[in-house]
Amino acid sequence: MANKKFVYFVSLSSNVPYVLKKALRNAEEEDEVSIFFDLDGARVLDKRYMKIMERTHNMDLQQLMQQALDKGIKFFGCQMNVLIADGLELVDGAQLSGVATFLETAYQADAVLSY
């Protein structure tokens, strides 16, 4: 049984690795975690961005994201994200959502944290 419900709101891609590490720790404690990616944060949900990361950095971020998805952490990309205008190629396992979904999830959460 899930102990607590955590919601992370990430609007900066540079904060994503930190948030994923925190989220994985929550998941290890059997807590339920949802991560909402908005604005610059949503870049990590684009397969093309992941390819750039793969070339210029190591695979750490992609591995972290896969670990998080495997642990049942939910990824939501802001439906209105500006990156979608030029064709966001959503990574597998992530879904698009609007502010209504965010609010619904956030109202049920024990903690809502923004980064």
Add this chain to the structure above:
Amino acid sequence: MEKKKVVVMALHDELESAYPPLNVAVGAASSGADVILAFSRRGVNILDKRYVSVPSEDLEYLSNALNDFGVASVHDLLGIAVEMGAQLYVVDMDVNNHFEFIHPAEQVPIKWLLNEAASADLFMHF
């Protein structure tokens, strides 16, 4: 359904920090929640008539992306939030003589806001 109470606080004025609190405030207000939208530190600059939203270094692409996508400006979004019933507050601020509020905002102590946050269904700060 019970009416929700949402408290959102904007602490910064960079473009990428200004949109999220306003988006959440508009979303919550449009779904019928009572919304308190508070501004502190640099976030209060968003309320100035002369405010221009500028992204942080390395995020300049966001300005173009928002323009290309036709997204409402920060001040447009703020106007929508007010129209939807969001209440505006500034926290612990010494308003200087040159500050021109685009919408009326009440000045409150941080303690007041934290009390409101404690009884809210959702409290977020950006």
